[in-house]
Amino acid sequence: MDSYLWYSELIKPLWAPPSWIFGPVWTVLYILIVLSFGKVFWMAWKKEIPRIVALPFVLNLIFNFAFTPLQFGLKNNFLAAIDILLVLGTLIWALSYIRSRLKWIAYVNIPYLLWVSFATVLQLTITYLNK
DSSP, X not given: OOHHHHHHTSOOXXXXXXXXXXXXXXXXXXXHHHHHHHHHHXXXXXXXXXXXXXXXXXXXXHHHHHHHIIIXXXXXXXXXXHHHHHXXXXXXXXXXXXXXXXXXXXXXXXXXXXXXXXXXXHHHHHHHHTO
């Protein structure tokens, strides 16, 4: 069964957004992520900030990119739920770490934080409804 067909057949809450909204939202968010995370990585590379500051940003990207293969490749809601919690946790860690050094990076990632918070609640609800 096609992964997106599988996903469309899952029980979702009434407040779940339509599938077409995810592409445009993530396009905007990835632009913000590339600019802001790229700045952190560049500054860490140039030793303008401690390299450890980049750690939660790296972990966030790893967990973020793991979500689609877990959700749609493995079709595993439980692993996707754990992963989205890790995305949210590392994002909070990253933004709290960078806020005292580069406030604009924390502020520009507020839409990402809001979307991941929403996506976490959505994924946990879908996981619960389809257990």
